[in-house]
Amino acid sequence: MNDSRDLRLADVSEEEVLEHIFPLLRADHGPSAATGVLVGPGDDTAWLAAPDGRFLATTDAVVLGHDWLDAWSTGADVGHKAVMQNCADIAAMGGVTTGLLVTLAAHAGTSMAWVTDLARGIGEAAREARTSVVGGDLSGADDGTVMVSITAFGTTEGRDPVLRSGARPGDVVAVAGGLGRSGAGWALLRTGRGEIAPDLVAIHRRPAPPLSEGPGAARAGAHAMIDLSDGLVRDAGRVARASGVVIDLDPAALAPHVDALTSAVGAEEALTCVLTGGEEHSLLATFAEAPDGWHVLGTVGPVDELGAGVRVGGEPRRGGGWDHFDTSR
Numbered sequence: 446m447n448d449s450r451d452l453r454l455a456d457v458s459e460e461e462v463l464e465h466i467f468p469l470l471r472a473d474h475g476p477s478a479a480t481g482v483l484v485g486p487g488d489d490t491a492w493l494a495a496p497d498g499r500f501l502a503t504t505d506a507v508v509l510g511h512d513w514l515d516a517w518s519t520g521a522d523v524g525h526k527a528v529m530q531n532c533a534d535i536a537a538m539g540g541v542t543t544g545l546l547v548t549l550a551a552h553a554g555t556s557m558a559w560v561t562d563l564a565r566g567i568g569e570a571a572r573e574a575r576t577s578v579v580g581g582d583l584s585g586a587d588d589g590t591v592m593v594s595i596t597a598f599g600t601t602e603g604r605d606p607v608l609r610s611g612a613r614p615g616d617v618v619a620v621a622g623g624l625g626r627s628g629a630g631w632a633l634l635r636t637g638r639g640e641i642a643p644d645l646v647a648i649h650r651r652p653a654p655p656l657s658e659g660p661g662a663a664r665a666g667a668h669a670m671i672d673l674s675d676g677l678v679r680d681a682g683r684v685a686r687a688s689g690v691v692i693d694l695d696p697a698a699l700a701p702h703v704d705a706l707t708s709a710v711g712a713e714e715a716l717t718c719v720l721t722g723g724e725e726h727s728l729l730a731t732f733a734e735a736p737d738g739w740h741v742l743g744t745v746g747p748v749d750e751l752g753a754g755v756r757v758g759g760e761p762r763r764g765g766g767w768d769h770f771d772t773s774r
């Protein structure tokens with residue numbers, strides 16, 4: 446196992462795979478949420494502290510061909526993104542991630558080099574998020590199938606979580622992080638133009654959610670919050686419907702985000718990316734008053750005759766954004 450470069454999963458035992466990846470997954474940071482890990486990987490389960498007696502739990506899976514292509518993303522990119530997707534969900538509740546479970550289901554022909562790279566990316570992202578992998582599972586899969594599923598646990602540090610349902614008329618709606626960059630990077634990759642904007646492609650491969658802004662928003666009194674995984678309009682719509690309000694996005698507030706993408710993808714595609722681009726994992730929240738670090742995008746109003754939902758410059762806006770089972774693509 447010293448040189449894993451040419452090996453496939455079929456050539457090694459499960460124990461050897463685990464022995465190989467454990468060191469890559471290990472947390473090496475000082476005191477943090479990871480200090481709540483009482484028993485880590487290696488036994489039948491992990492054992493975690495839940496200091497305030499309650500914890501957050503979420504899971505997200507990614508599948509080769511549906512969520513990434515090997516031509517676009519390395520194993521490390523896939524691992525990094527899978528971790529960040531989960532940590533963004535924890536942050537969107539106002540929480541801090543305390544531990545991760547990682548499941549890999551892969552066909553026997555999967556190269557050990559890819560698995561090693563995946564583990565490296567997971568470990569790197571976990572350390573960036575100041576958390577650690579506490580366990581997981583390995584499973585076989587049919588030829589061509591590779592799936593990575595991550596489950597994250599988190600703590601709200603004694604606060605109540607920030608739900609999607611708390612937005613109130615009179616609030617502002619604001620974002621921490623960018624808009625449409627991952628979607629623009631994906632559009633460039635799809636059309637073989639990735640070299641036009643390596644920064645956008647990098648964000649698509651490895652989203653960088655502003656994780657600390659989640660608990661920050663909770664401390665600042667956020668009324669509602671969500672992470673932007675499926676596109677601004679779609680995800681804002683989830684907050685609007687859960688809260689029974691209208692969210693009106695101001696085109697002038699969106700303009701700088703659109704302008705930032707225009708040279709790479711053109712003005713029309715830039716607006717589409719900002720409104721509907723997925724996998725950004727920025728945080729969208731509503732507040733009585735937005736704190737520093739948050740960019741106000743619009744306002745929250747009472748339901749009107751059209752019902753709860755999203756408007757852009759007062760105009761109703763539906764559709765767009767990511768749906769896994771949309772076969773019209």
Ligand SMILES: Nc1ncnc2c1ncn2[C@@H]1O[C@H](COP(=O)(O)OP(=O)(O)O)[C@@H](O)[C@H]1O
Nearest residue numbers: 502503504505530533534537671672673674675
């Ligand atoms: N297969 C499932 N079984 C039970 N609950 C699910 C399932 N899929 C999604 N959910 C729940 O539905 C909600 C929305 O899921 P999802 O859109 O995946 O959230 P997010 O975009 O934040 O990851 C979440 O609360 C999630 O836990």
Ligand SMILES: Cc1ncc(C[n+]2csc(CCOP(=O)(O)OP(=O)(O)O)c2C)c(N)n1
Nearest residue numbers: 505510511512513514530674675723724767
């Ligand atoms: C090969 C490939 N096809 C499509 C996409 C685009 N894509 C996949 S998932 C997704 C949206 C977010 O994923 P999801 O699993 O719905 O995240 P969640 O809402 O559960 O956090 C997008 C835009 C991609 N990254 N790679």
Ligand SMILES: [Mg+2]
Nearest residue numbers: 534537672674
């Ligand atoms: Mg989410």
